[in-house]
Amino acid sequence: MQKTPKIIPISDLRQDVSGVIRRISTSREPLFITQRGRAAAVMVSMKEYENTQHELQILRLLARGEKEIEAGAGFSLEEVMAEADALLAEQQ
Incomplete structure (x- = not known):
């Protein structure tokens, strides 16, 4: 069964960049970032x-x-x- 993707708006990213990066690094799951309700980018850990x-x-x-x-x-x-x-x- 496929997991539900993690999605956050860019405004949430701006408010807590270090926390978002920490969560990405530990979860090893991609994070989809939306802008104006549309997918704009994907963040993944360096690993x-x-x-x-x-x-x-x-x-x-x-x-x-x-x-x-x-x-x-x-x-x-x-x-x-x-x-x-x-x-x-x-x-x-």
Whole structure:
């Protein structure tokens, strides 16, 4: 079941910026900020932002890999495993 999003008007944010930031940091939930009754921004903790950026980077790498495979520019499983075995052997 999806949680109800936390929403506050920008006027509430102005009145208690440090409290809002503290709540975002501890809850790890996004906070939707409205202006004139419409969504204007979303605030997230720095940790959540970093996690999101990391996940986006992984998705971009996967998409690039899929394109390389479609173009025939990828590596076979045997080649990847042989390279991994060689790297592991070097570390021992």
